[in-house]
Amino acid sequence: MAGLHKSEFENPVIRWVDSRLPIFTMMQKEYGVFPTPRNFNYLWNFGALAMVNLVIMIATGIFLAMNYTPHATMAFDSVERIMRDVNFGWLLRYVHANGGSMFFIVVYIHLARGLYYGSYKMPRELLWILGVVILLLMMATAFMGYVLPWGQMSYWGATVITNLFSAFPLVGDYIVTWLWGGFSVDNATLNRFFSLHYLLPFVLVGVVFLHIAALHITGSNNPLGIEVKGPQDTLPFHPYYTIKDSVGICVYLIVFALLVFFAPNYLGHADNYIPANPLVTPAHIVPEWYFLPFYAILRSVPDKLGGVLLMFGSIGVLALVPWLDTSPVRSARYRPVYRILFWVLVLACAVLLVCGGKPPEGIWVVLSRVATAYYFLHFLVILPVLGKFERPLPLPESISRAVLADGGGGGPLPGGAAAKPMEKA
Amino acid sequence: MGFLRIAAAAALLALATPVAATAAEGELTFPPQNWSFSGPFGTFDRAAAQRGFQVYSEVCAACHSVKHAYYRDLGGIGLTHKEIEAIAAAVMVPSIDDDGQPAERPARPSDHFRAPYPNETAARATFNGAYPPDLSVIIKARAGGADQLYNLLAGYAEPPADMKLGDGMYYNKYFAGHQIAMPAPLSDGRVTYADGTRASVEQMARDVTTFLAYIAEPEMEVRKRLGVKVVLFLIFMTGVTYAAKRKVWADVH
Numbered sequence: 001m002a003g004l005h006k007s008e009f010e011n012p013v014i015r016w017v018d019s020r021l022p023i024f025t026m027m028q029k030e031y032g033v034f035p036t037p038r039n040f041n042y043l044w045n046f047g048a049l050a051m052v053n054l055v056i057m058i059a060t061g062i063f064l065a066m067n068y069t070p071h072a073t074m075a076f077d078s079v080e081r082i083m084r085d086v087n088f089g090w091l092l093r094y095v096h097a098n099g100g101s102m103f104f105i106v107v108y109i110h111l112a113r114g115l116y117y118g119s120y121k122m123p124r125e126l127l128w129i130l131g132v133v134i135l136l137l138m139m140a141t142a143f144m145g146y147v148l149p150w151g152q153m154s155y156w157g158a159t160v161i162t163n164l165f166s167a168f169p170l171v172g173d174y175i176v177t178w179l180w181g182g183f184s185v186d187n188a189t190l191n192r193f194f195s196l197h198y199l200l201p202f203v204l205v206g207v208v209f210l211h212i213a214a215l216h217i218t219g220s221n222n223p224l225g226i227e228v229k230g231p232q233d234t235l236p237f238h239p240y241y242t243i244k245d246s247v248g249i250c251v252y253l254i255v256f257a258l259l260v261f262f263a264p265n266y267l268g269h270a271d272n273y274i275p276a277n278p279l280v281t282p283a284h285i286v287p288e289w290y291f292l293p294f295y296a297i298l299r300s301v302p303d304k305l306g307g308v309l310l311m312f313g314s315i316g317v318l319a320l321v322p323w324l325d326t327s328p329v330r331s332a333r334y335r336p337v338y339r340i341l342f343w344v345l346v347l348a349c350a351v352l353l354v355c356g357g358k359p360p361e362g363i364w365v366v367l368s369r370v371a372t373a374y375y376f377l378h379f380l381v382i383l384p385v386l387g388k389f390e391r392p393l394p395l396p397e398s399i400s401r402a403v404l405a406d407g408g409g410g411g412p413l414p415g416g417a418a419a420k421p422m423e424k425a
Numbered sequence: 426m427g428f429l430r431i432a433a434a435a436a437l438l439a440l441a442t443p444v445a446a447t448a449a450e451g452e453l454t455f456p457p458q459n460w461s462f463s464g465p466f467g468t469f470d471r472a473a474a475q476r477g478f479q480v481y482s483e484v485c486a487a488c489h490s491v492k493h494a495y496y497r498d499l500g501g502i503g504l505t506h507k508e509i510e511a512i513a514a515a516v517m518v519p520s521i522d523d524d525g526q527p528a529e530r531p532a533r534p535s536d537h538f539r540a541p542y543p544n545e546t547a548a549r550a551t552f553n554g555a556y557p558p559d560l561s562v563i564i565k566a567r568a569g570g571a572d573q574l575y576n577l578l579a580g581y582a583e584p585p586a587d588m589k590l591g592d593g594m595y596y597n598k599y600f601a602g603h604q605i606a607m608p609a610p611l612s613d614g615r616v617t618y619a620d621g622t623r624a625s626v627e628q629m630a631r632d633v634t635t636f637l638a639y640i641a642e643p644e645m646e647v648r649k650r651l652g653v654k655v656v657l658f659l660i661f662m663t664g665v666t667y668a669a670k671r672k673v674w675a676d677v678h
């Protein structure tokens with residue numbers, strides 16, 4: 001029949017739909033038989049985990065929004081009412097608040113995985129850049145979400161961070177007034193933050209879609225960092241990786257549940273249970289833990305504008321990594337020097353995380369400066385130069401060779417990409 | 426797998442950081458106490474919480490509100506509906522009469538606890554500008570939690586000889602700067618417990634802390650019980666899923 005898609009599904013209803021709108025064929029192609037490198041380790045779970053986390057955030061967020069009041073005089077009380085009067089409101093809120101932390105844990109590991117195995121290299125540069133855009137959107141979303149309960153840290157965090165824009169010469173103060181919708185963080189600020197906090201996650205969904213669309217063009221990287229050479233190197237996504245991701249999701253949910261049920265306020269700050277008060281400045285204004293490394297970079301520079309630029313630069317530099325890293329080898333497994341320096345970078349980030357939570361004085365300033373210096377040195381100097389001098393270890397011939405060599409097991413190879421379609425659609 | 430091992434260590438480090446951060450914040454440390462409600466299986470000691478409610482009503486309620494709590498919440502520390510109705514009925518809360526004029530009526534279990542001051546300004550006017558904070562979430566609003574409140578209440582003492590206290594200020598070992606605008610609220614025998622427990626300062630401080638811990642997290646027992654079930658279920662699911670994964674992958678390795 002002209003114009004209809006030739007569907008391979010047998011079920012008449014699915015076939016009817018699929019012939020007119022081949023979403024089942026698409027799902028089958030992208031998630032059923034999709035040829036996936038056969039040698040993923042559990043670090044390749046973190047993309048799926050981030051997906052799950054995003055869904056959890058949106059689901060709990062929508063229900064919170066049904067009970068939340070975005071008004072400077074009522075926001076704090078409405079969150080307390082969610083905790084006390086809404087059926088399982090405490091669960092909604094604790095899942096959402098800790099979900100923010102889990103999201104950053106998952107995404108930071110996902111990102112570190114990409115750095116370690118060189119997943120940003122040709123041809124996955126755009127995929128990587130979309131990832132950096134996702135990170136920025138997440139940060140904006142989480143920052144504005146943290147303002148909503150309108151506690152002391154909400155209020156003062158918002159004040160400090162929005163004030164950063166005043167560092168820009170000439171236009172700075174206008175930008176800040178414009179962001180606030182007034183002359184201080186106030187009701188107008190809370191309202192716009194609520195509106196944007198509701199909007200951005202859906203923008204995030206769009207960018208995540210593009211991220212995955214790009215992934216499905218280039219295919220996944222893998223721990224060896226060498227390209228798939230043929231069907232013997234891959235497995236169909238389903239059932240092999242659907243089940244492996246499920247294991248990861250279960251473990252992730254255990255960690256999540258331990259936080260939500262047994263330590264729901266552990267990652268939060270006590271001051272945010274004090275209602276916002278413009279007249280009382282907390283002794284130490286600190287952002288949520290996942291912003292601490294950036295906060296440390298900001299404060300490591302004596303000049304305000306310099307600090308702001310460096311802080312944004314620390315994320316901007318990530319977007320340039322595909323071009324800064326000049327090594328032809330992807331995976332750190334075959335880059336003996338990079339492999340060590342990667343962990344130095346992780347250490348620098350950990351140091352920044354700790355310093356961000358300390359008062360900006362004495363040893364903490366020194367440590368932040370050293371770590372900040374290494375962070376930029378790593379990306380701007382070491383990556384470009386190292387690629388030219390490092391002698392990589394010999395790469396395996398193909399994924400299947402490498403797997404069979406250390407897996408030991410022979411056995412017939414399942415038909416790779418050509419494997420059976422899903423039993424049930 | 427080197428990456429996984431080191432990444433796990435890094436994750437643990439990340440989780441440990443907030444503790445380190447809070448420890449550095451206040452110069453004060455609060456000697457830890459044993460609380461019935463701490464730990465993953467902790468529950469509120471009903472008798473202590475009920476005594477604590479008595480301390481709150483007879484002492485703290487003169488200055489502090491717990492405006493997010495309802496009288497019906499007292500059911501959670503073991504009071505019967507009849508008892509709660511009687512407690513509420515003894516309190517007059519603001520209302521509006523049939524002519525639309527401000528009036529008062531006896532409270533019902535569904536009412537919020539009545540606040541001692543109509544607003545913050547009125548409270549500050551009474552205390553030289555200091556504000557007795559609402560105690561609904563005070564346990565969560567201090568980094569030291571229950572230990573901090575207990576030690577504060579039991580921490581009044583004579584000031585050191587070389588210290589000059591401000592006007593209307595009192596010395597306290599566990600308050601930042603050691604000067605607080607709250608006069609020592611507890612003294613031995615300040616309340617008379619119906620169950621015969623001796624009302625020492627420490628006893629009352631423990632009891633009222635238990636009560637306020639309940640008021641801050643009335644959902645805590647339900648939360649922990651549900652948490653145990655959820656985590657056990659997830660561990661079971663992890664086992665099942667992992668077994669299934671092994672089976673699916675058996676033909677690959």
Ligand code: HEM
Nearest residue numbers: 057058061062064065068093097100142145146148149201
């Ligand atoms: C990318 C996804 C999201 C992230 C990272 C995020 C993050 C956050 C954070 C960190 C908070 C503060 C939690 C607290 O300390 O109480 C918050 C609060 C809130 N969020 Fe989200 N959120 C996301 C998605 C959403 C969505 C989609 C909605 C609505 C449709 C939403 C609605 C709310 C509401 C109403 C609050 C205030 C209630 C509260 O503070 O608990 N969020 N969010």
